[in-house]
Amino acid sequence: MKTILPAILALGTALSAATPALAVQDVDTVKLGVLNCTVEGGTGWVFGSSKDLACTYAPADGSAEEVYVGTINKFGIDVGVTGKALMSWAVVAPADSAYASGQLAGDYVGASAEATFAAGLGANVLVGNSDSSIALQPVSIQAQEGVNVAAGIAELKLVGVQG
Known part of the structure; x- marks a missing residue:
């Protein structure tokens, strides 16, 4: 417990510091979906990790869901072993997009931070891909199991899957 409390405090500090820098200033935005x-699951190797993921995008307008696969790479402190994690992001863009x-x-x-001991929490604020001004904002804190402490930069790579 002594090591988890500092990790949770680091999580809050990292996210509060990163969020204003990643926010879109003076631009009206719209939530496109989730x-x-x-x-x-996987193992953090002190200076980072790479984990596969499978995603479903649910458009807010009720149109057909889209399926994506990819990887999430974390650079920075990442020590420990985790099981599967569930993550949700609001997909936002400028209102005129x-x-x-x-x-x-x-x-x-974007910024990434997490602390896990048995069941834990974490968040990843991720900004735009190179072809658009889309941002991914955490809807819920990720839920995962294992023992892990991580803080640093996250890179998410998504590839569309034809259905």
Whole structure:
């Protein structure tokens, strides 16, 4: 417990420091939908980790869901072993943007922090892919099991899956 409390405090500090820097300033935004992902478990190797994920995008307008696969890479402190994690992000963009099917494919980057002891929490604020101004904002804190402490930069790579 003595090591988990500092990790949780670091989580809050990292996210509060990163969030303003990643926020879109003076731009009206719209929530396009929700991206729900299952992240495979794995081991953090002190300076980072790479885990596969499978995601479903549910558009807010009720149109057909889209399926994506990819990886989430974390760079920074990442020590421990975790089981599968569930993560959800709100997909947001400038209000004047039009969404095209498959547009979530691409690379995203942002701040990442988590603390896990048996059952834990974490969050990843990820900003735009190279082809658009889409941002992924945490809807719920990730739920995972294992023993892990991580803080640093996260990179998410998504590839569309044809259904």
